[in-house]
Amino acid sequence: MSQPSSGALWSNDSSLCPPSSLCLSVPLYFSVCTGDITQKGYEKKRGKLLAPYIPQIQGVDPSLQIDNRIQASSQAVLPGSKHNKSRAANTRDERFRSDLHTEAVQAALAKYKERKMPMPSKRRSVLVQSSVEACTPPDTSSASEDEGSLRRQGRLATSTPYQGHGHPAVEHWFNRVIQGSSTSSSASSTSSHPGGRSVTTTNTTAHANTTLTFSLFLSYLSPPSISSLINLSICLCLSPLYPSHLLHTLFLPRYFSSFFSFYPLQSHFVGVPVNSRVSSKIQQLLNTLKRPKRPPLREFFVDDFEELLDVQQPDPNQPKPEGQQMSPLEGEPLGVVTNWPPSLPAALQRWGTTQPKSPCLTALDNAGKPVYTLTYGKLWTRSQKLAYTLLNKLSTRNEPLLMPGDRVALVFPNNDPVMFMVAFYGCLLAELVPVPIEVPLTRKDAGSQQIGFLLGSCGVTLALTTDACQKGLPKAQTGEVATFKGWPRLLWFVTDGKHVVKPPKDWHPPIREASNDIAYIEYKTSKEGSTMGITVSHSAMLAHCHALTQACGYTEAETITNVLDFKREAGLWHGVLTSVMNRMHVISIPYSLMKVNPLSWIQKVHTYKARVAVVKSRDMHWSLLAQRDQRDISLSSLRMLIVADGANPWSISSCDAFLNVFQARGLRPEVICPCASSSEAMTVAIRRPPEMGVPPPGKAVLSMGGLSHSVIRVDTEEKLSVLTVQDVGQVMPGALVCVVRVEGTPYLCQTDEVGEICMSSGSTGVAYYGLPGMTKNIFETIPVTSSGVPISDRPFTRTSLLGFVGPDSLVFVVGKMDGLMVVSGRRHNADDVVATALAVEPMKFVYRGRIAVFSVSVLHDERIVVVAEQRPDASEEDSFQWMSRVLQAIDSIHQVGVYCLALVPANTLPKAPLGGIHISETKQRFLEGALHPCNVLMCPHTCVTNLPKPRQKQPEVGPASMIVGNLVAGKRIAQACGRDVAQLEDNDQFLYIQDVLQWRAQATPDHSLFLVLNAKGTVASTASCLQLHKRAERVAAALMGRLNTGDHVALVYPPGIDLIATFYGCLYAGCVPVTVRPPHPQNLATTLPTVKMIVEVSKSVCILTTQAIMKLLKSKEAAAAVDIKSWPMVMDTDDLPRKKSPQMYKPPTPEMLAYLDFSVSTTGILAGVKMSHAATSALCRSIKLQCELYPSRQIAICLDPYCGLGFALWCLCSVYSGHQSILVPPLELESNASLWLAAVSQYKVRVTFCSYSVMEMCTKGLGSQTEALRVKMTVLITVFIFCLYNSSCLHLQLRNVNLSCVRTCMVVAEERPRIALTQSFSKIFKDLGLSPRAVSTTFGCRVNVAICLQGTAGPDPTTVYVDMRALRHDRVRLVERGSPHSLPLMESGKILPGVKVIIANTETKGPLGDSHLGEIWVSSPHNATGYYTVYGEEALHADHFNTKLSFGDTQTVWARTGYLGFLRRTELTDASGERHDALYVVGSLDETLELRGMRYHPIDIETSVIRSHKSIAECAVFTWTNLLVVVVELEGSEQEALDLVALVTNVVLEEHYLIVGVVVVVDPGVIPINSRGEKQRMHLRDGFLADQLDPIYVAYNM
Secondary structure, three states: OOOOOOOHHHOOOOOOOOHHHOOOOHHHOEEOOOOOOOHHHHHHHHHHHHHHHOOOOOOOOHHHHHHHHHHHHHHHHOHHHHHHHHOOOOOOOHHHOOOHHHHHHHHHHHOOOOOOOOOOOOOHHHOOOOOHHHOOOOOOOOOOHHHHHHHHHHHHHHOOOOOOOOOOOHHHHHHHHHHOOOOOOOOOOOOOOOOOOOOOHHHHHHHHHHHHHHHHHHHOOOOOOOOOOOOOEOOOOOOOOOOHHHHHHHHOOOOOOOOOOOEOOOHHHOOOOOOOOOOHHHHHHHHOOOOOOOOOOOOOOOOOHHHHOOOOOOOOOOOOOOOOEOOOEEOOOOOOOOOOOOOHHHHHHHHHHHOOOOEEEEEEOOOOOEEEEEEHHHHHHHHHHHHHHHHHOOEEOOEEOOOOOOEEEEEOOOOOHHHHHHHHHHHHHOOOEEEEEOOOOOOOOOOHHHHHHHHHHOOOOEEEEOHHHHHHOOEOOOOOEOOOOOOOOOEEEEOOHHHOOOOOOOOOOOOOOOOOOEEEEEEEEOOOOOEEEEEEEHHHHHHHHHHHHHHHOOOOOOEEEEOOOOOOHHHHHHHHHHHHHOOOEEEEOOHHHHHHOOOHHHHHHHHHOOOEEEEOHHHHHHHHHHHHHOOOOOOOOOOEEEEOOOOOOOHHHHHHHHHHHHHHHOOOHHHEEEEEEEOOOEEEEEOOOHHHOOOOOOEEEEEHHHHHOOEOOEOOOOOOOEEEEEEOOEEOOOOEEEEEOOOOOOEEOEOOEOEEEEEEOOOOOOEEOOOHHHHHHHHOEOOEOOOOOEOOOOOEEEEEEEEEEOHHHOEEEEEEHHHEEEEOOEEEEHHHHHHHHHOOOHHHHEEEEEEEEEEEEOOOOEEEEEEEEEOOOOOHHHHHHHHHHHHHHHHHHHOOOEEEEEEEOOOOOOEOOOOOEOHHHHHHHHHHOOOOOOEEEEOHHHHOOOOOOOOOOOOOOOOOOOEEOOEEOOEEEOEEEOOOOOOOOHHHHOOOHHHHHHHHHHHOOOOEEEEEEOOOOOEEEEEEHHHHHHHHHHHHHHHHOOOOOOOEEEEEOOOOHHHHHHHHHHHHHOOEEEEEOOOOHHHHHHHHHHHHHHHHHOOEEEEEEOHHHHHHHOOHHHHHHOOHHHOOEEEEOOOOOOOOOOOOOOOOOOOOEEEEEEEEOOOOEEEEEEEEHHHHHHHHHHHHHHHOOOOOOEEEEEOOOOOHHHHHHHHHHHHHHOOEEEEOOHHHHHOOOOHHHHHHHHOOOOEEEEOHHHHHHHHHHHHHHHHHHHOOOOHHHHHHHHHHHOOHHHHHHHOOOOOOOOOEEEEOOOOOOOHHHHHHHHHHHHHHOOOOOOEEEOEOOOOOOOOEOOOOOOOOOOEEEEEHHHHOOOOOOEOOOOOOOEEEEEOOOOEOOOOEEEEEOOOOOOEOEOOOOEEEEEEOOOOOOEEEOOOOHHHHHHHHHOEOOOOOOOOOOEEEEEEEEEEEEEEEEOOOOOEEEEEEEEEEOOOOEEEOOEEEOHHHHHHHHHHOOOOEEEEEEEEEOOEEEEEEEEOOOHHHOOHHHHHHHHHHHHHHOOOOOEEEEEOOOOOOEOOOOOEOHHHHHHHHHOOOOOOOEEEEEO
């Protein structure tokens, strides 16, 4: 027995091994095994290994207990384990049994046995491939003792319908959730509703179930151990069956469902809304939820991003290499063979002429029957014919198509090796360079485009193929072979006999000695998916054949069975090249036959008495599954079983299991010969056959922890984290091998260090074709010693194999560069992770060969992703449990977290040509969101450990700062104002807006003030000054007899003249009008309670409305939603008598209340503000001056008239300024999207107002037609366009639209300008004459509805770019356009006349400097005077309207807008000649998310999310119990829902350094939008918590 060397390489690391194990001898861990260990000894050792992890059962002997449990698990995984006891004495050492890794995985999972995960469920339509039996009974086998009674009770309860009232029994449903048994899709989610009606059992159960699943998810948020911190992405199924009063919420057009159910002003500050439908015990659980105890994170700001990221510091205790520097390893010299052919074509010529009847290649059909045997004589003559035809019979323009040295593509199917061999040698004889590639079956094959790039870079113009293959290729309409995506134009030539010509007798192919010219090009796909062509010279090809012949002991006329792809790598080297060199007979087993009959290769070895077989470990594994049916086969003829992928970690288990089964069929243990190879270096090492007198094979049990630091540590089997590897034999003859560091300068590794194997030999590839830079790095590496001295003057080739040299000069490979994943500085191999996943009961739930492991770069580190194909018969519950066990196993074995684990339906992953998964294509689909998984678990919390560190907050401008003039802390105070209010004009003498209307009715009675358009674009109604005055008088007359002065009156009207007339009628009567949006007839259940709430909160004593709406308010449908008996007096104003009011009411002071303005803020709060008569007049005056409004002007308004600036423009400004307002109700755009723009064009309007909703409708609905609409067309073209777009009304109306008249188009909003939408609107309608300078935004809020408005004069709105990272720390850092993390901010219009603005610190209330972020404060005559609420909480918000600076100008009274922004002095000049101060609104202070000590604006996260996938139509984010919840609307197939989970998590991590807690995928239109097009995020949050969203999928990252 050969002992390993005793250097530092094989020393034990005491930090990794238990002290008790150090006394064991080194050969116990790593030896060249010839002895044996008894079965009893093995069982004892295994029991010792697993004892700490398996709970003992009372009264049972522990060793027996362990033995029984583990035997059961190992038998389930390893088919051949029952043959263990019958193995002969010369079997492999039991100490290194390959299923030890499986047992280690099972033992690691035993620790988690007690932890029961909540079972995921999702909307049934998403379950593309789940079985009917998915609803399995709950599995209680892993329940802990103390849960037994609870679970039994729960199981009993589920058998009987729940009979209860109100809320269900919480314990009952909690048990159901713990068991994870709820996969029902027929339940609804309501437990109670305002109507108080009883609900069905299914409704009750599902709501409670869903709520409790969410609660169970929260229970996992407490700080767990590192191993158990597995963040499960749990899909939550909410019912598609909802009562009608909830369905209306989902199907109402999003821009009209502005009011949902509102809560009192302060209700959103608590954790859960007070009327959220969560049962009382769950409410208690949520409210008492404790966050993990962490030190508070202080806000910070640093410019350099690198300093923000948490850099992983190396562990001082991590193992480091201790051995000496390795010495290069030299293979035995290449022997001199007499009469060795000078080249491969010469060998073919020799055998073709001297042994013409000798069999060369036998091809099989799919039944395993030989269809053709190619002799050496036939190969020689047919290759000659093809060579002659290629050189002499193919021409273009009388010139030969091909010249020697040209590249030719070989496109042959895997079941036709004969034609491929003829084509390959025909090219060699013609001195052409064959480029074998795969047959492109479709135009979208995985990797096909990259193959096309390779062909293009190689200058390939001709492709050789067979007649059958050519007929099967996709065809173009002309009948020719289609041009594949990315491919050059190819001439396809069929090489079958009738197409080739027999050469003349005097023509002979040139047979030259092997030179350095290119012989063939082999393609290789890199880790990133790009395809390179590796050039192999004639001399290297010959040298490789020589080396293989010597290493394998090949002799003439031997029979070899080849299961591998004969077009590349080992299949080509053994089955096409070296076989011809030695006149061997190859039995080629096609992949299609292996799929039908996995035993076929073994049968052919038996039938043909083959001496050598070339297989992969997959082929050995497949044969194990089918071997029971075959008893009469013998493998005794084999002298070499070459395992081409012997370097993979699972190959050792395949080898052992195969030997275990087939040893009884004549297979000798020493016959199995693993080898290591790569496309660049070709064969690197191979285990020699035993007759060559080489040392026996070796195995190593290595510490996985050591390997992750590139250090070899021989570990004990008492460790769970071990990797058993087998050697791949000795170095190839004539080769020099060394191991170098993976990164940086290629320094030689130490003897106990893992590195990349490099090889210097005459038998390696030469270059990457056309890539000189990469060629120099890979094929011309010069390894150096630690002192920097080159070890040789010969260049080395990097093999892309990671390994080391063990004792007896045996080469060990532990991974590949393509599978290397560097996570937080530690190296992990993809194949190792696959092996661990396979050890977790793989055959039940996933396909063994269909697992892909790769890493994706997220937040400057690699993250591991595991993708597997799920069996169709696997239930949802089983798959979920398997996934959670895989996460736990990888965490325990590899000490690394999995970022994402996805299961996809069977046969949906992109396949490699000969089976297996196309890894790079799978990764690409994952990153593009095109994987369509059926189950996803996202685990970001365990993986992402490099989130930004908190920094010390930099000193801010505060009360202690020194103020000098208008400078603070060295900067100008951020303060600006609009121009002074001009001299009084005619109507400015009036203090009250109603007086202006009376004056206009006398001065210009027939002047038209209002013009309302309907959906057809025609005028629905008009009102002149006198008409409006008369209608208002009639309303006042009707009110004066019934109401008192100062009474509040609710005006519930659709947009139109009635609303305006009744508003002035109320003012005439001395009443206070409150405009209310009417309820939606199809959505009374949701919209009517809103009307009721506003009426009650405003203390309205009367409702004025139309006859139709009055009937609606008192209908039976309304009675189901509200108590209709509690309405105040309702009057319809349709047919009022023509009475004149006795006397107009004159308010005693302008400070008296004029009207109430009720609106829903973006945070979901219903807030009414009080507007005085003085503020109303001042507002109209400012707008008039800013927009230059006079009686001769026309403006077009497409806004809702119920609140804010929309109300002011509809009802107030025309009366005050005298201009004509063309009113376009936004509701009409639903049926005619072109209505607003057509009106603007028709009336040649210079100034127009709209909302973001309107702009979005125009952009989406009309954007595709602007080019067609720009030109005036003939009738023929008009008919064609009508047919093309099927939207004649839009086309005909927009056909002559011209928007060049528009000077200012203003978007009314209370938010940050949506620059992307305004820019796309400008770009789309530029073809219709819209000036890109015309579009701008306004800014207003509750305390002041109009602070900024672009107007008609002054400089254009400016745009700046700020650093988004700085913004999170309340700082403004201007950057250039296109800079990383840059965020464009557009100026929110010009500050209105009479308005003063200052930026104040939110905490100190001190003034801030120029370009500093703070709260916008405003001082203006038209500020609102305060909030109006029914509970009188205006005292809580007194400082919103009356606040003063803490230092500086402490006298001015300001109103706090609640919005963050900054002022910046620009180089532009305003109308007064002063430098212009631009105001930039960043976002609402109430909506900001405080996460990780930083302030985030929802719109920034939402913008990133929407950009991450084409199917995301809209997004909204909010926080709940310190979790970031992201809701996305899916505009596409529900199959894409699960794709979004990973993409959303990725983009938020990358761009915002936040971990998403919950991802909710919903249908389009679910996110509530108010009338201004602003998202109602708090309503969305409440709907989510009340289970009202009916999501497609909910993923919890716990």
